[in-house]
Amino acid sequence: MSELLTKLHAFWSALTTYWISLPFAWQLTLKSLAGIVAIMLPLILTVAYLTLAERRIIGFMQVRMGPNRVGPWGLLQPFADVLKLVFKEVILPTNANRFLFITAPVISISTAFAAWAVIPFSNGVMLSNANAGLLYILALTSFGVYGIILSGWASNSKYAFLGAMRSAAQMVSYEIAMGFALVGVLMASQSLNLNDIVLAQNGGFSHWFWLPLLPLFVIYFISGVAETNRAPFDVAEGESEIVAGFHVEYSGTAFAAFFLAEYANMILISALAATLFWGGWLSPVQGWHFLEDTPLAFLVHTSFIWFAVKTCVFLYAFLWFRATFPRYRYDQIMRLGWKVFIPITILWLVLEGVAIVLKIPPWFA
Amino acid sequence: MLQNYVPILLFLICGFLFGGVLVGAGFVASALLGNRRADSEKQSPYECGFEPFTDSRMKFDVRYYLVAILFIIFDLEIAFLFPWAVSLHRIGLFGFLAMLLFLAILVVGFIYEWKKGALEWE
Numbered sequence: 001m002s003e004l005l006t007k008l009h010a011f012w013s014a015l016t017t018y019w020i021s022l023p024f025a026w027q028l029t030l031k032s033l034a035g036i037v038a039i040m041l042p043l044i045l046t047v048a049y050l051t052l053a054e055r056r057i058i059g060f061m062q063v064r065m066g067p068n069r070v071g072p073w074g075l076l077q078p079f080a081d082v083l084k085l086v087f088k089e090v091i092l093p094t095n096a097n098r099f100l101f102i103t104a105p106v107i108s109i110s111t112a113f114a115a116w117a118v119i120p121f122s123n124g125v126m127l128s129n130a131n132a133g134l135l136y137i138l139a140l141t142s143f144g145v146y147g148i149i150l151s152g153w154a155s156n157s158k159y160a161f162l163g164a165m166r167s168a169a170q171m172v173s174y175e176i177a178m179g180f181a182l183v184g185v186l187m188a189s190q191s192l193n194l195n196d197i198v199l200a201q202n203g204g205f206s207h208w209f210w211l212p213l214l215p216l217f218v219i220y221f222i223s224g225v226a227e228t229n230r231a232p233f234d235v236a237e238g239e240s241e242i243v244a245g246f247h248v249e250y251s252g253t254a255f256a257a258f259f260l261a262e263y264a265n266m267i268l269i270s271a272l273a274a275t276l277f278w279g280g281w282l283s284p285v286q287g288w289h290f291l292e293d294t295p296l297a298f299l300v301h302t303s304f305i306w307f308a309v310k311t312c313v314f315l316y317a318f319l320w321f322r323a324t325f326p327r328y329r330y331d332q333i334m335r336l337g338w339k340v341f342i343p344i345t346i347l348w349l350v351l352e353g354v355a356i357v358l359k360i361p362p363w364f365a
Numbered sequence: 366m367l368q369n370y371v372p373i374l375l376f377l378i379c380g381f382l383f384g385g386v387l388v389g390a391g392f393v394a395s396a397l398l399g400n401r402r403a404d405s406e407k408q409s410p411y412e413c414g415f416e417p418f419t420d421s422r423m424k425f426d427v428r429y430y431l432v433a434i435l436f437i438i439f440d441l442e443i444a445f446l447f448p449w450a451v452s453l454h455r456i457g458l459f460g461f462l463a464m465l466l467f468l469a470i471l472v473v474g475f476i477y478e479w480k481k482g483a484l485e486w487e
Contacts, residue, residue: 085391113376176443231409
């Protein structure tokens with residue numbers, strides 16, 4: 001037994017000396033790759049269980065059971081779905097532009113995943129401590145539109161084309177309102193780095209940006225729902241009008257890629273809402289010292305748990321919206337985006353600017 | 366710190382690779398595991414079971430184009446606002462008034478397009 005331990009120890013020290021001897025570029029690359037795997041695998045699992053949670057929760061809201069046959073409480077359902085999708089034939093329509101048809105889901109999924117590089121999971125725990133984190137996220141969400149419009153155009157099908165046009169126009173419209181809301185966060189936090197934005201909200205529940213920026217938070221989250229083409233803004237795939245919209249010609253794993261991207265984007269929007277407006281990994285009961293000596297002490301400290309809990313609350317809101325609201329008409333969606341959200345955000349930015357210049361307490365002092 | 370952007374680049378590459386592997390594996394797996402019978406009906410564009418009437422590269426509403434142009438203007442504006450918003454605490458009243466002027470010019474344009482009916486969808 002002790003022989004084994006010494007062998008292990010020798011192996012470990014050999015490994016560390018090898019690690020130190022590596023050039024810096026290699027260390028950085030290997031560390032980043034490990035981090036990417038550590039983000040992507042849990043993300044994919046979360047997407048898998050989000051699909052199950054969606055079906056179960058909406059099922060209960062509509063007084064049905066939802067999928068409950070595969071495994072206990074249906075817990076193996078996502079894996080059954082994956083298996084089914086892998087067995088399905090990937091059809092290439094004859095008129096399709098083959099290269100773009102295959103590239104489009106790849107673009108969708110890579111942008112939905114890569115945005116996670118700058119999200120802080122706990123204090124300083126992020127893949128890249130880039131100082132322009134929020135700008136990067138805005139760039140990637142803009143880039144995500146390409147996946148949708150390319151898929152619709154490359155399919156060479158009328159439904160796909162209509163869905164892609166609708167979806168692209170809707171996404172860019174709401175991106176403006178979302179961008180203005182993010183500018184409001186920047187004004188309050190004075191930083192583009194997401195970790196610094198969370199730190200700027202330090203001090204407990206009432207110091208988080210949701211309170212001084214309440215209209216911007218509401219607009220941000222509604223725009224987020226519209227950005228991800230979720231109900232009630234899901235005209236891009238409205239099954240009663242254009243069947244499935246931009247991905248009507250996709251099947252098998254190519255369809256799964258779009259599905260994965262949509263759900264990964266939902267989680268991203270929820271995580272961003274938690275980070276930008278609800279204090280990210282900060283604890284809502286920060287400074288409640290009487291809890292320190294109880295078993296509940298972990299609640300007071302900043303931790304990944306709080307980030308996860310807040311993200312889940314927003315994800316639940318996504319599902320709740322879908323079960324509650326009827327689908328908007330397209331002209332109503334565009335009117336809401338352009339004629340309601342943009343004027344309100346511009347007005348609030350000006351008000352916030354005045355508050356910052358005059359250093360109005362308690363938030364802008 | 367440029368090295369902070371290396372993981373981002375790697376993540377983008379990994380994302381593309383993952384997507385490529387997922388879609389590529391689908392082709393391989395479905396060819397090996399399932400049936401693959403090509404027929405012209407199945408591979409024609411979906412149109413509710415009809416034979417496609419016309420080419421799907423059809424004319425579309427000019428308003429989509431208009432929205433795209435308006436988006437470029439406003440998105441650029443947001444890109445201008447980003448550095449201003451981060452440094453507003455330091456540039457003080459003068460910086461605030463300068464951006465207010467810029468916003469006012471844009472709001473005039475916004476009111477113009479509104480009155481012109483560029484935002485109407487019937």
